[in-house]
Amino acid sequence: MVDPALGEGTDGAPRRISILGSTGSVGTNTIDLISRAPGRFKVTAIAGGANAALLAEQAKAVGADFVAIADEAAWPALRDALSGTGIEAAAGDEAVLEAGRRSADWTMSSIVGAAGLAPTLEAVRRGGIVALANKEALVCAGRLFTEEAVRAGCRILPVDSEHNAIFQVFDDARRDGIEKIILTASGGPFRTLSREKMARKTLAQAVAHPNWSMGVKISIDSATMMNKGLELIEAHHLFAMPEDRIDVLVHPQSVVHSMVSYVDGSVLAQLGSPDMRTPIAHCLAWPRRMDTPVERLDLAAIGQLSFFAPDTDRFPALRLAREALRAEGDAAPVLNAANETAVAAFVDGRIRFTDIAAVVEETLQRCPTEPIVDLEAVFAADAKGRRVAAQVIAGFDGVSIAHAGAAI
Template identity: 45%
Template sequence: MPRIALFGSTGSIGTNCLDVVRHHRERFDVVALSAHSRSTELAEQCREFGPKWAVLCDENQRADLARDAFDPTELRFGADVLEEIAASPEVDTVVSAIVGAAGLRSTWAAIEAGKRVALANKETMVVAGPLVTELARTSGAEIIPVDSEHSAIFQAMQSGAPTEVRRVVLTASGGPFRGRSRAELEAVTPEQALDHPTWDMGPKITIDSATMTNKALELIEAKWLFDLRDDQIEIIVHPQSIVHSFVEFVDGSVLAQLSPPDMRLPIQYALTFPDRCEATARQMDWRTAFSLEFEPPDEEAFPALAIGREVAAQGGTSGAVFNAANEAAVERFLAGELKFTDISRACRAVLDAHDFDPDPALADLLRVDQWSRTEVMKWTS
């Protein structure tokens, strides 16, 4: 029975993960849960799943909390505790479901300690992909993707050797603004951008889907996770979000993974791999007619895609700069300070201004992350 630490348990991935556990109580043991600041929800989760530890990363909560609401779970505070728990001999699998670069350190600690990491936090791979995969190689950690596209690729890749892969094709829903021109995107509001047609996700990744930055981040994630060349990754728009990606092999055979858009499947697979168990997620209905559409993305309306390709090709500090710039720009867009189309503009401006280092260490990446956020906070269109 894998002993699971779930970081980011109150989020969209976190609650879906707990639903998987709820359906398979006999298979998984939850030993740690963490949230940023939603203490009431975290306490409720503790009552249901009875972990040994609960962590609130926001230290400000410390003063005014009724700790007995968590009994018998031990309530702890601060992000540093996550690193300690990630490396604990009482943990086998870490589910990395914190949003943004805030998830990097705890994910790093889990990989350093040689754990299985069910990786939802794609930002870790965008910021530090080459360092992370090298760390996993030396520690023996297993990184199993939770991102649905990467889970699909990972599943399809089980049928061939890495050297037999010709290319991977990432599918993209196209988000709420598929079909709109660049000019039409200028005036869209946070409310419109938060209304995703196929997936129900946290606010940051929902905005990333609307700008298609999510696909740019996923392209970078795929490159480092599967050790691909830049010319081996294609992007195709597929509005139904049923085919989660394709892998094309050297003999011309193309394998896809299909399922309704429901994150409980890739989460469950990352926990049970190489086994499978009864579905928690919704399943395909083969008795009702349906069709699947595919179309090339509109690179002009969504400049984030070109930025993603450039950043993937450059490597070095570019991923950390791009990711942090995007996080800060999304925050400013949601606060009403930037236009929707400014998000990519700000990312481009900060990438162009940055002092590129081709071979950074982790500390350098954390430093440029901070620099990039500060630049975006000052940026005006």
């Protein structure tokens, strides 16, 4: 007998799911897992940004009821590709919000960046389960996001491998036994480099993550370690842990995905191969488990695991995120907006790799922290962070970067 409170149908009815950001790295991994479990899931809605061809192909493959594409210019291509299939489709931001509202027991939130906040909130308000990959949504809206989930009776499941690991070993019923949580970080492709060497790195080098295959933005965030900074803020909100009880530990092999340390000296960790299909499957089947084709961990073959303290002089983004979390108010959404703006400028070849954190720092200095009273204030802080970061970037000397305009 299935517990209806978990958002699953009874008598083995398939779990009805929607995927916001289905064409991305997390989205395609989610569809891969669904396709391997016929009859277990029914896809009600999928949404993407601009890739009409892949979105239409996915919709046909999984039999989605509704498809939304954010980019209105991509509408003719989507409409033509779905013609005669009977699949309902629409374009524009409102269509993506509609995908979030569509009836489902379980939603994957995997749009990249703050653009995912509004559609994810629609899914949260619907109730059921939201599997959260889109960390920027939680970084921006923080407590307002978690309060919205409580109000709607929505269960948030963490997809980020670190937070999923913590979720698996975090004794929520006996929180008084928990001392701290320890987020592991691979350190990214530039883990051992000096700032001078990092400054000369190209886009192709920045996205070449040593362990994980991910989208462009998160790969760059991993290289600057802003990803770990965003995850620190995410962990604070997901697990209601104060900032000073969240540690970061560099672990280049990405085998130990994170840890929880208890008052008696016990440290519980979750381990696995670096493949996002494990945490995604954990959320898809939760509270059960499902098979995945993920390569099984062979610790004897790996031989050694290593751990280092992070270096916030070479990776200032981590320090900036910690400071933004401590500052409270709108510092976190401003930090996130500045980072998204700076990453886009780096991708376009307008700034150097090491300028990304410099843009974020300068933006935060130019934006005195203001209180966040409601979601409108979150969107206003996001707009302010983008505007000020763009001004900071415009003030930089023009740089000539070899990767400008190059395909990734």
